[in-house]
Amino acid sequence: MRVTLGGTQPYSNGLIWNNSLGAGPETDLLTRFSMRMDLFVGPTEAGLPQALEFTLQQSFCLSDCGGPNAGFARFTYSMQCDFKDSGTWRVWNTPAFSWMDTAVPCSPFASDSFHTLTFSFSRPDTAHSRVDSLAIDGAVFPVDVTVGSILVAPSEEYLASLQLDGDFAQHPYSVLVKNWSIEGETAPEPASFWFAATGLVLLAGGAMQRGGRYPSGFRLFVCNREIGGNGPSGIQVELFEPSDDALQ
Numbered sequence: 001m002r003v004t005l006g007g008t009q010p011y012s013n014g015l016i017w018n019n020s021l022g023a024g025p026e027t028d029l030l031t032r033f034s035m036r037m038d039l040f041v042g043p044t045e046a047g048l049p050q051a052l053e054f055t056l057q058q059s060f061c062l063s064d065c066g067g068p069n070a071g072f073a074r075f076t077y078s079m080q081c082d083f084k085d086s087g088t089w090r091v092w093n094t095p096a097f098s099w100m101d102t103a104v105p106c107s108p109f110a111s112d113s114f115h116t117l118t119f120s121f122s123r124p125d126t127a128h129s130r131v132d133s134l135a136i137d138g139a140v141f142p143v144d145v146t147v148g149s150i151l152v153a154p155s156e157e158y159l160a161s162l163q164l165d166g167d168f169a170q171h172p173y174s175v176l177v178k179n180w181s182i183e184g185e186t187a188p189e190p191a192s193f194w195f196a197a198t199g200l201v202l203l204a205g206g207a208m209q210r211g212g213r214y215p216s217g218f219r220l221f222v223c224n225r226e227i228g229g230n231g232p233s234g235i236q237v238e239l240f241e242p243s244d245d246a247l248q
Contacts, residue, residue, distance in 0.1 A: 028060035030184035043111035053163035053183035077121035
């Protein structure tokens with residue numbers, strides 16, 4: 001899959017997310033997660049992104065489930081590679097609606113090959129989410145940051161997303177993504193639920209397309225968070241299985 005961010009409005013961004021990974025009683029029980037993908041940014045584009053964001057989100061009922069006063073919570077596990085601001089990997093703090101810097105440096109990826117990113121998340125209790133570690137091409141960087149959950153309107157979610165952020169000049173750039181997978185398991189039981197990367201669905205410009213080898217139910221969302229409105233980022237998506245030939 002190739003995702004391209006363009007447009008003219010500075011600091012616009014494009015988000016693709018999956019809201020059909022199988023949210024339900026089984027996913028509500030998951031407390032440990034691993035999200036993995038292979039990512040490539042071309043040599044002429046490596047210095048153009050403002051940031052890239054990688055997120056897994058889980059929402060479910062905590063109290064009075066099925067009753068008139070059902071209480072739902074959302075747990076967000078999110079990291080941002082902030083190339084042009086802090087130069088660090090950051091963790092999203094949902095209650096504070098802000099990013100938190102970590103000690104893990106973020107720099108443009110080398111452009112000679114795909115890079116494997118693995119995010120390890122966990123839910124220590126029913127009030128917090130935790131980013132445990134990040135691995136880049138097998139090198140593991142401890143993160144160990146815990147943030148709070150938030151109460152939300154009744155909704156059951158289990159979704160993953162990738163966001164491309166534009167810079168001050170909205171320089172256009174593309175990323176290639178392949179082998180995107182999410183694994184979740186319950187604790188302390190070893191049983192796991194594996195969501196195979198199949199049946200991608202993308203909504204772009206009003207046209208529905210199917211194909212690829214990524215989780216089903218993906219959709220696109222375009223916004224300009226900096227000015228608080230929807231901005232024309234010009235995001236485009238091409239569905240194919242990237243290979244080393246695509247790097248030429």
